[in-house]
Amino acid sequence: MLNLFWSWLSGYVLLHLTGGGQERFLNLALQREIEIWDINWLRDDLLELKAAWGDLKELRRVGKICGCKLAIRRSRGLPFTIHYLRGRKTLAVGIILFAAGLFALSQLVFAVKVLPQEELHELDVAQVESLAAELGLKPGVLFARLDTDALAAELKSQIPEISWVYIERNGTVVNIKVAERSIYPEELENATKGAIWADRDALVEQVLLKHGQPMVERGDTVKKGDLLVAPLADGRADAIVRGRVWYQGYGEAALEQEEVTPDGRPAYLYRLTRADGRELLLWGQPPKTPEEGGQISSQTADFTFNIFGTAVDLQREALQRELITQRQLSEQEAKAAAYRQAEQTLSAQMGEDAKRLNEETAYQLLPEGVWSVNVTWECLEEIGIHTQTETQN
Structure with a gap:
């Protein structure tokens, strides 16, 4: 692929060789390190091939030696395109302006859509659209000039019904994804029923929210027992929260x-x-x-x-x-035995759905001929514990 692109940049020609001596022509061209490709016999006396434009003069000399007649059938590549456009300046300018216009239009925002992630009860979509327009997110603006993180934070701060907002670009359309707040900060300490909690220390990697109010996002560090997703007014929370978890295991084996x-x-x-x-x-x-x-x-x-x-x-x-x-034991046998011991400890700690992402090992020779190893596994796994809502009498 790279060779084809380079050939297009430098220009190449499609040649037809007639008159006999084509085999000698090919051998002599290869001896002189002239690059030719796509060689095809069209007839017994007609050979087709491609060669770089810069090698055409040398190929004519080879053809003269071998008694071959060279005919240029087509010329392709950037030099020929430029030569073609030089004689048609209006067309060249038109193509450039058209490409520039398309690029400029692709940078503009044509439409703004508010996409609720669940059924709304109190939040007004029109209010979100109106405030976004006041903050500068409206049709006709350059997307590159928008600070989407700052816009999302401002929307969340000015509209108390919003619990979560994310702004993304899809071509010339900007989508504002929102979730409605049903539990307010002062009520969070009582939001224990139906909540999803962290069952281990982790770095949050993914939050797939189905129902509830997310309390964490990707990149957050959580401790065991932290609240991950709070329930909505109906007392339910449903989400899949995955995180990166680091486990440590130790093993040793005597020589x-x-x-x-x-x-x-x-x-x-x-x-x-x-x-x-x-x-x-x-x-x-x-x-x-x-x-x-x-x-x-x-x-x-x-x-x-x-x-x-x-x-x-x-x-x-x-x-x-x-x-x-x-x-x-040999050194390798002792290290392998120590690693197996550490591996058993690590396997007992991991969750059933854990996927190992990375491993670090550190071996050390202890006194009295004992090899020890510290093994660290970085895993991706679901870290949430779901507490069901108690039945009300």
Whole structure:
């Protein structure tokens, strides 16, 4: 694509070669590093190709050597366009003025629309349009001269019924998106029913408001327990609030690890325990005590029976001889084991819908040959907890 654009800037020609010797012509042109492209055989004796306008003189020399006849079929590119317009100055001026006019018109505001984001009860759309016009947002003004953030803030401050306002441009139309305020600042401390709260510390990334009064916007930092969306007069709030959350996990692994392996099959002991605490070994024999570097692990399972009105417990104990050996890990193996430990901690903290955006790891070699790692995950997830309105009696 870049080569085509450069060819258009410098100008190129479409050539037809006749007279034989076309193969030699191509080889000789390539040897002289003349760029040619879009090579097509139209007939056995007719070759079509494209070449830069600046290489035409050299191509004529090559054609003369090879006995080929060159004919220019078309010329394209900026130099030829300029040459064409030089002889038609009125047309050139007209094109420039037309383009400038289109650009100027595209910068103007043709219409202003107020778009409520929900059903309005007290807010008057005509009042919003009138105040916006007084503040300079009206058809015929240059959009580039408007400070939309300042306009939105002024609209919100002068019309108390507005809880949220956003101004956006869509071509030559400016849309004023508004939401009506149903809960006022002095009432917010009592706006607890049906509200949406932050369930963790986060940086707000997205607020998808369905119903309610948003108390935060993109870029706000919130703490766990902060109010995100307050309910309207009907006591309901519905929204999806997503935020960036940072989780930290820690793991460590020693370069020298103990490995425990079973030594033989387990031995099972079965005992009966009466209600008075007395035990009776039914069958089974404990395994021999392992040699140095071993141990015996035990697992028990209890079963209770009622025999002639007397509670009797049957206990099964599995005794397993185990060998303990020392294994030396490589640096990479120890780091991987430490990371897996940190990963388990992080996975337990994350929400089910969390999407990991970024990861940072910091490894450190501790005394006694232990590798540690601090892992930080940056995640995007929903951070709101929805409290249902209590039923009124």
